[in-house]
Amino acid sequence: MEHMVKIRDEIAAYLTKHKLSVHQFAVACGIHSGTLSRVMKGQQALAMNHLTRVTRGMGLAEDYFYSKYVDECLFDSAPTWRRLRPFLLQCAALARLDCMERVVQTLLDNLLYAPLLFEVAEELFEQKNWPAAALIYENVAASEKYQHSERLALCQYRLFLINLGDDPQKNLIGATILENYVDKLDEINQLDALKQLAHTYASLHKWEQLGELAEKMLKIASHLYELRRSNHGQPYKRPLYAYVLYARLLRAYVQEERGDYKAALESIPAYMDGSWIREDTEEAKRIIAQYQEWGRANIYLNRLMDGQMEVLAEYVEYISSRENEIFIALFRIVQAANRYKWNVDHILQRFSDYIPYRKYSSIFGERNKLMMSDQYGQFCSELATYYLSRNQYKGDEVSMQSVDLSAKIDCTDNVIRGTISVDFEIAISDMPKPD
Template sequence: MGSVHSIREELLAYMNGNQMIHSHFAELSGLNSGTLSRILKGKHPISMAQLAAITAGMKLPEDYFFEDYIEECFAFVVSMRRIRPFIFRSAQLDRLDCLEQIVNRLLEDLSYASLLFEFAELLYGDNKRQAARILYQGVSEAEKYQHSERLALCQYRIFRIEIEDQHDLEEKLRAAAQFELYVYRLDAADQLDAMKQLMHIYGLVHKWKRVDELAKKMHRIASIQYELENRRSDTIDEGLKRPERPCYYYILYAYLARATASEECGDYKRALSFVKMYANGERWVHENDEQSRQIIAQFSKWAVANTYLYRLMTGELDVLDEYADYIALHENEIFVAVRYIVRAANVFKLNVDSILDRFAPYIPYESSKTEFGEYKQTILKESYAQFLIELAIYLFNHNKSKEQALNTVLKGLEISIAMNSSKNMVACMILFEQYRDFADQELLERFKKLSSEVYQLNAKKDLILLDAL
């Protein structure tokens, strides 16, 4: 392999080795005898259909000649009639190496960038995300000195692919920081979805000031878009690009995000002020269909639950039982609520054993679904790691089994390592060291092993930083 002639050479060697004449192999493969003759003489380019016929006739794996076919694509006049099906078949067979080579060859002529972007969008829509990423990356490189919306959209698609496939929080943060440079070049509809994804990442790594800033911008953009939508007629709206959810959803979501950011910064009074803004969407949302009613109802439920939480965290301890009774009616929200109840117990030195017993079947979380979609699994895992840290502190504070408490810390550390959550790893290690004297030899060995994994993660991070320099 390696030259434009190798497909023909191997085919001819196969025919000679099996004492086949042209007509015999043509019949065996389903090719026209004349076409086969012209292919062997190098007078006829090989189409993808013909390549598949040749490969099958030789009883070889379908992608056996794919690397050679790259040369075939460029040996005659460059033709998308050959290249397009080759790109899509390479994607289907996960021959990403071939995709990367052909994209690099094509982009020697930058006029192909537009066509490759169209192919990338088709692959992305067909859930061939890694294949699409190669094309988006190629287009981005081709247009890196331009301030085009297409460049921004390529970067957005790459960002979405990276955070969906990546469990490492440090890598998610790197992808977010790299993409954020392009977010404001996107169409307004894509900006709203992009900001939501960025807020998820910054929330996971506890950058709550950044979450608040993005939520403020989301609110402004969504409000403008919602006002424009309500001014337009239905006929004008038909070709308009829309975000994944209705614009009013992003207004409500921005309030929710700012409330959460305020809560995580300990400003519960400010958090309550935002709760009031997403509690009563029915007062200003113009739509009255099933979707709008469902969205408004879900935000209203979150408002009720979060009002209980913020009142509790400001010291209104008498709402605890009411809060517990309320979340009992909403099973899919129980785990997240219990996490905050344990946090409040640690702040105010409360005994919540009865609540932990009551909701034991939901710890760890039993479901990733809510009445309004799904929690991202990464968000749930991060939340669970934080819960284990809070629970361990609770067990230590209330003189429970030190072995149980230390096991809880180590479980939290394991999850934090798997996600590369620096803040949680540090919290777990400090907590274990604080109560090390209560650990038996088995617990100490587990901690030693996990500490070694943390060290390796940090060493890897240092190498990445050195490479960047």
């Protein structure tokens, strides 16, 4: 590398061009002149904070010397973590992933650097710098692929979270990969990972996998809760009883989605009952109240889907004061209307402002846009079917909304349902319209 122009050579050229002494330039940059003098003589490596000050003093872009700095840190001298850690963080901040990758891959030739690099990735993950964090996680995971370590499992979990997006096939691949590593996580991270996997499989309508995850989450969370009760173990960032309630809710949700509404009704009391929870905090009271609220709503919903029309009026009044419940309620009401040939025109008219897609919160959190988009696609299909079956000529527009949205999220079932509704509209277009 001796033939390459070094950073100190470029500094020297700058000093000559501007007729500055080392002392003058050091003062202007805010660096001790002795330190800069040793750097210029090759007696001392350039620290990251000194590089930043020198680059700024020369009026250059902050990352101007980064490629050269990689060479000088890795090849011209022995790598030192004290210099490279701040450099990696600064590369991440400036999106210089090319320089990051060279440093990371070279350092991982020595696996002693794996835990240090992982800590940097965790810091970047907390800062929500996803591209930079993913780069390190991917390289650390590749270096430890035969170690079967907890750190490898955490890398895969973080990569799963980072890569979750609007592409259902990619989400499925990510979930399938993560499932191989969940058991290697510590138990509390297992619970978080199972929760995230549950959201993904729910959005993909993988009810069998979702049911298995719910049972696994229930077993782990119940065990940890009892263990903590017996030995007063460490507190967790989320209350363990919340995972127990959530797993029970998922069990009922799977039964509902499979159309077993009677079984779902029998399962609902399990997550409405908070009498076994020993914590008497405001948080505990809030969480118990939330699950009881969801339970009441789901009792109405499952009775409705089971064909019990006598509950419809009561359910409508119940949701009328709960804005976040209205969209999913309309979806289920129209589904039931199509199944049992009910007339719900008055309900659709009453809540017409809630039919256009908008952002709602749900038990799966606001982040899962794919799930909400999928539900809206299904809703459009059901609504089109309802209008068309009653010769109300609104179905063509609603069906095309369903096709367009479902195509964007690659949901084949909804595209087919929406297209069938459109074809039906074309087929009856020549029929005389009702007076």
